[in-house]
Amino acid sequence: MISNSAAHIALRNRARSLVVATTGSMSLAQTTTGFSRASGSFVTDGFVAGMELVPAGFSTIVVGIITDVQALTMAVTGTRAAIAAAGSRSLTVGLPTLRAFENQIFTPDPLRPYVVEEYSPSTSEMVGYPDAGSTIKETGDYFLTWHGLTAAGAITGGFGAAALRQCVDALKLLFAPGTILVAGAHTVRVRRNPAPQTGQIIPLATGAALQLKVPWWALSPNTIAA
Amino acid sequence: MAFADEWKRITVKVLADTQAVFTGVVADVNSSIAFGSTVTGSPGQPVDEGILRASWGTTWQSPTSALVASGGAAAGYNMQNEDGIARPGGGPYIQRSAVGGRHSVSKTIDGLPRIVEDVTKRLGLGQ
Numbered sequence: 441m442i443s444n445s446a447a448h449i450a451l452r453n454r455a456r457s458l459v460v461a462t463t464g465s466m467s468l469a470q471t472t473t474g475f476s477r478a479s480g481s482f483v484t485d486g487f488v489a490g491m492e493l494v495p496a497g498f499s500t501i502v503v504g505i506i507t508d509v510q511a512l513t514m515a516v517t518g519t520r521a522a523i524a525a526a527g528s529r530s531l532t533v534g535l536p537t538l539r540a541f542e543n544q545i546f547t548p549d550p551l552r553p554y555v556v557e558e559y560s561p562s563t564s565e566m567v568g569y570p571d572a573g574s575t576i577k578e579t580g581d582y583f584l585t586w587h588g589l590t591a592a593g594a595i596t597g598g599f600g601a602a603a604l605r606q607c608v609d610a611l612k613l614l615f616a617p618g619t620i621l622v623a624g625a626h627t628v629r630v631r632r633n634p635a636p637q638t639g640q641i642i643p644l645a646t647g648a649a650l651q652l653k654v655p656w657w658a659l660s661p662n663t664i665a666a
Numbered sequence: 667m668a669f670a671d672e673w674k675r676i677t678v679k680v681l682a683d684t685q686a687v688f689t690g691v692v693a694d695v696n697s698s699i700a701f702g703s704t705v706t707g708s709p710g711q712p713v714d715e716g717i718l719r720a721s722w723g724t725t726w727q728s729p730t731s732a733l734v735a736s737g738g739a740a741a742g743y744n745m746q747n748e749d750g751i752a753r754p755g756g757g758p759y760i761q762r763s764a765v766g767g768r769h770s771v772s773k774t775i776d777g778l779p780r781i782v783e784d785v786t787k788r789l790g791l792g793q
Contacts, residue, residue, distance in 0.1 A: 548757050562707025562773050634776050644756035651749055
């Protein structure tokens with residue numbers, strides 16, 4: 441049988457690797473209202489208002505919510521000191537930094553997006569004979585529920601669906617059907633039918649939630665202990 | 667027996683078998699969602715007073731159509747028991763029942779081919 445612990449970690453690590461949008465390493469400046477660049481475009485890089493932005497390479501790192509995106513400037517919530525442009529810096533939107541992983545104490549922050557994970561095994565059956573050494577097929581689901589913000593900072597009328605949809609779409613791409621993940625001694629495969637799917641954006645008093653379902657399956661040899 | 671008579675006998679049996687499979691599948695879908703199932707991996711509905719579990723029922727719309735649905739007194743919380751998204755306030759959804767779990771509808775839909783296979787075997791059809 442597979443190690444559910446290893447399978448869970450493999451799926452989680454895949455989610456952790458998410459990059460929704462990034463500048464890559466480049467010269468960036470920090471302003472009191474956000475960030476600026478001299479060339480390229482934040483718009484083309486895929487940043488959208490409502491996403492959680494994580495800076496890297498700056499002397500002080502303040503995670504914030506994007507409230508406006510222009511080609512050369514980006515407004516972000518939070519208080520920052522101006523820092524002159526310099527290289528080897530980046531701005532990235534990935535999996536929310538607040539993560540409600542299973543069986544961990546978690547308190548949501550109403551001003552930050554967060555993600556909730558559920559690892560949920562479904563079925564387990566022998567698919568061959570004899571029992572010893574034959575194959576066990578196991579299936580299950582990995583659910584990731586992205587809780588996005590409806591409003592923040594200067595945005596009082598709502599961010600709309602784009603940020604939440606684009607983040608979860610990028611997450612879904614990480615789990616394309618047929619994706620193979622190493623889980624200890626075995627491999628976990630993302631199912632083709634049903635394939636990963638997202639649902640409807642659920643409006644909540646504190647924001648909006650969108651769930652990604654990743655069906656998986658795995659084969660392992662049946663070992664009978666002496 | 668004439669060929670036409672034989673063909674008619676086969677047709678009648680196929681229709682009867684199809685109806686039996688459909689009836690069995692609908693019953694198992696309802697049971698998988700409400701009570702859980704090893705065939706689909708559905709955990710079934712959480713149970714406190716049993717209102718949620720009892721809210722699931724089947725409406726036979728025609729010989730080839732049935733609706734398995736929940737509502738009534740559980741309409742305010744049946745969806746959050748399915749997807750784990752606490753409505754309307756958001757925040758963590760905590761299951762307090764030791765029985766049942768989440769995503770029973772989702773897992774039942776995923777497991778529908780297995781339900782059909784299982785019902786077909788039980789009826790002595792197919793394999």
